[in-house]
Amino acid sequence: MARETRIPKALTAVPAPIRWLALPVALACAVVVLVGSWGSGDRDVEVPQPGGKAAEYCRALAAALPQVLLGHARKDPSPGSPYVAVWDSSPRTVMRCGIDRPEELNGPHAKDLSPTVDDLTWWSQKRDDGSYRLVATMRAAYVEVVSPPGVYSSPLDPAAALTPLVKANIPG
Structure with a gap:
């Protein structure tokens, strides 16, 4: 018996390529913020x-x-x-x-x-x-x-x- 994957209605309005890229982009942004904050403390x-x-x-x-x-x-x-x-x-x-x-x-x-x-x-x-x-x-x-x-x-x-x-x- 095959499982049916249900996508929430709110996400079906967003094109698939954007849904697929959302998580990797969010993770990349988090890494940039963390790396950028490591060197900024010396200025204070x-x-x-x-x-x-x-x-x-x-x-x-x-x-x-x-x-x-x-x-x-x-x-x-x-x-x-x-x-x-x-x-x-x-x-x-x-x-x-x-x-x-x-x-x-x-x-x-x-x-x-x-x-x-x-x-x-x-x-x-x-x-x-x-x-x-x-x-x-x-x-x-x-x-x-x-x-x-x-x-x-x-x-x-x-x-x-x-x-x-x-x-x-x-x-x-």
């Missing part, structure tokens, strides 16, 4: 513009930064800057050197958790997206590390890994 990193000694210290820190941070390869935004480093961890870990002093350090958030790693204090702030913003304080240049949610066992891990380099290149 604000590049600090430190001056004087802070700029010198940040360039020295940039030269000392690792190509791999806690198992994640470095993938800096284009065009490159000695004041920004990115490690591809999907979501990525971002370090910026020479940022302005965070305004939050003057307000009620000044007393937020500030863990100390090897005598370097990292002021921390949990952000709305679940990431943590960690800022090395009491240095000649402020260094910010954004630790993405769910990538590390502790949000402090990337800052802790960078502590020796920050201490060696940016005096307190």
Whole structure:
């Protein structure tokens, strides 16, 4: 006994070649959107513009930064800057050197958790997206590390890994 295939009335008005192409075209569009979004995230990193000694210290820190941070390869935004480093961890870990002093350090958030790693204090702030913003304080240049949610066992891990380099290149 042969089975009869029924096509919904709404689709019978659409010519067969268009019905056959609809799914492959939709899938191709989805792939294009996904691939296009992979590279677009680097454009939203604000590049600090430190001056004087802070700029010198940040360039020295940039030269000392690792190509791999806690198992994640470095993938800096284009065009490159000695004041920004990115490690591809999907979501990525971002370090910026020479940022302005965070305004939050003057307000009620000044007393937020500030863990100390090897005598370097990292002021921390949990952000709305679940990431943590960690800022090395009491240095000649402020260094910010954004630790993405769910990538590390502790949000402090990337800052802790960078502590020796920050201490060696940016005096307190």
